[in-house]
Amino acid sequence: MTLRISLRDGEPVIINGALLRARGRTDFTLENQCTVLRGRDIMMPDQATSPARELYYCCQMAYVEPEFRQDHQKRLLEVLKIIFDQASGPGVVQPAVAMAQKVAQGDFYAALADCRQLMAAEDTLPEASEAA
Structure with a gap:
């Protein structure tokens, strides 16, 4: 199952435990199974x-x-x-x-x-x- 993710500039995302932050508007697709948590769902x-x-x-x-x-x-x-x-x-x-x-x-x-x-x-x- 493919998952398409769009992030705004500066929006964080956690993928397989790694915290990433978008630089500029970013779109990507995940082609395989992994853990993903978008910025609005991340609690510090x-x-x-x-x-x-x-x-x-x-x-x-x-x-x-x-x-x-x-x-x-x-x-x-x-x-x-x-x-x-x-x-x-x-x-x-x-x-x-x-x-x-x-x-x-x-x-x-x-x-x-x-x-x-x-x-x-x-x-x-x-x-x-x-x-x-």
Whole structure:
């Protein structure tokens, strides 16, 4: 399967763990299987400021650093426990369960979408984001 990617000037992309940055508008195609994370989906460590954001970061790192996946998964499970302990309502529980199922299947990229739902739910609960 071929994947076409277009990047704006300065936009980052992670390909197989390497962080690249576009110089000028850049288009390329990926012709084989690899891990890819575009700039808008990349979270830097200093942005993991709440349980849901830390979960996203751990999931992202498990996806892009398979050689350290066990370490990232261990932290991911610790943070997931925190989220379940603080869970209130289907806006948190459902995406957390879906995310955990995808992680268990090794589908870290798809799990990131559930993490984004958790971050959105967390943003509506001031007490949850203050617990980080």
